Amino acid sequence: MPTENALGPRIAYHRRIARMTQQELADAASIHVGTLRKIERGARGASDAVLESIAAALGVDPSHLLASRDRAEARVHAAMPALSAAIAAYDVPDAGPVRPLPELRADVEEAVTWRLASQYVRIARQMPPLIGELTRAFQLASGGARAETASLLVSALRTADAVAYKYGARDLSARLVDLMRWAAPYAQDQLLDAAVAYVRTETFFAARAHASGLRALEMAADSAPAARDDETRAVRGALHMRAAVIAGRAGRADAADHHLAEARRMGDAVSESIYQGTAFGPDSVRIHEVAVAVSLGGDHAHRAIEVAREWKPPEDLPTERRSGFYIELARAQLWSGLPRDAFESLKVARHIAPQHTRDHPWVREDAATLRRLRRADAESLSNFAEWCHAGE
Template identity: 75%
Template sequence: MTQQQLADAASIHVGTLRKIERGARGAGDSVLEAIAAGLGLDPSILLADRAQASARIQHALPDLSAVIAAYDVPEDGPVRALEELQASVAESASWRLAAQYVRIVRHVPELLTELFRAFHTATSEQQPEIARLLVSACRSADAVAYKHGAHDLSARLIDLMRWAAPHTDDRLIDSVVAYVRTETFFAAYAHSSGLRALQRAMDAAPPPTLAPSIAALGALHMRAAVIAGRAGDVDAADFHLTQARHLGDQVAEGIYAGTAFGPCSVRIHEVSVAVSLGSDHVQRALDVAREWVPPPDLPAERRSGFYIELGRAQLWAGLPDDAFESLKVARRIAPQHTRDHRWVREDAATLRRLKRADAESLSSFAEWCHAV
């Protein structure tokens, strides 16, 4: 892009952009976000110090907590038309799938306040749709809270999703909430309890007759396979993975009710399950990666997760150089997701101790993800 093209895309004056590029002036949050939007990137990509992205997110979490504390007594203010709210919620969902967490924390707290306000003033005809939008917006906020270790805040957001779900009059939303709720069991290492909760959700799910209901049930089986793996239940993990694979073959890969599902997503979960089961099962993950890589049209968060888990499998298999390459691919795909992933820090620290990759680049990577 030329400077003029980028300035036009960002809706800023080209002279401002030239000064920023020369270092003659800084870029405040609003200008930084405008430029990032013009480039189709998350603002964190443009920060010279990647620590600034995490700092911005951490500083925003108390504001998010304050917003959801007042879910039943939101501040007075305007409410946009339903079509505008739908567009904003869809945008926040796209940021979640792309692991663009800075954008979420800058915009979703205010959006949630407006949605709470809209819900409490909506007509009976509008309330189910507003409730559906609330579930989606809370899920976007939860992605940030959970990925950044704010597990209590994540649990509160999931409770709000569970509160809103019955108002949607849509059983598929119950499946979505059950899928997300599994995070609380992962965080508490309550894997057996999480598996029971997912089984209950699968029993209550709508019959898998159309693509949305097939995907909803398939996503629950994917989640159940992973948590069964972490519980060390090989038979249950294999059963749920087989069920997910069967359902995945019946639909095209896509985003269903905010969750990616289809043959590619199931294949990624094959790697997740193998890693969840432990080092004795890593060959299953390596076999998948030998024959297949995630296509670029899959959500960035899901693709980066594949390489993060593959990196762990390669490390366990005694392939540290391959593991480092996988972590670097994950960083290129979704830097925020990769940088704040606990396994990335652990594995980068292990790789640095092994000193099997280039010392300078490995040390730089370890510092980038706070492994040292």
């Protein structure tokens, strides 16, 4: 594995993993092969644009190529003011070009794949101008085009919110959610309304207003379209899945079990896929069984461990969901007196989605606890704790 301070070797490493020659990578990234050779041997650096082109060609987030994880975090935070400015001007956007709807749709769909893959550096850099363009498009559109533009805007805002929420910009996240709630009615799509209600739960988690969040989700589930096909079943099921977790945080074991049973019933009736921007299906519900057990507290930890003993999330699930499973499992294992297993789970989560894992508050808390419990243990635990800034 390349060292943390070597961009060139990192690129070469990921190129070899992708089984690409230098010429193939250069062609895919639209740069000259001589430029790539110089970057790989350290003879020159790479601009942000070149770095992102190389990362896109390799199918990884730019953070995997940066010389330091701290630089990745700094890049995300540096993009926050631009994102804040883009949404502040939602009703009076700056003048500028507006591309045709098919091009905007393609960019939003690509951004959604970044969100599902936890590619936060790429999102942070690309979303402010895209949101600005979408707000201009919305102001100019009418009829059916206005409805579709509103839907695209909601998806873009949700993608941006994933970064704001994960990186602790909770006020910005709440503003993004409010803007989603403003734009969604223009799309005239009840399924989109339900998806926004799903995302809005973040604000209740952040405020620890779990009882209020549960009421909001139950109202959204009651208002959602009847479960008549896979799409409507999945959207309703996702609301129940989310409600089960927040019910657990509220200490409502009865409500958590009820909503989990409803989510399981609907999950068993559809194929695992992405519906309205949310992964749902039998595998996602099973992951949430672990989340609910952890939400309910230490006495329920054995339920999470029992699920993990018999099942592991398949690799075709979104990386954030898979890494979240192992983060939740690690907490259950720690509560159950299994610190070694907990550390192994955290390492798996890091391998799946390093950015998501590093910035998850539970990872930092649990790594700090493991470090205290195993003061004289392997150096790898200390390295992990330092990597995720445990104890800070």
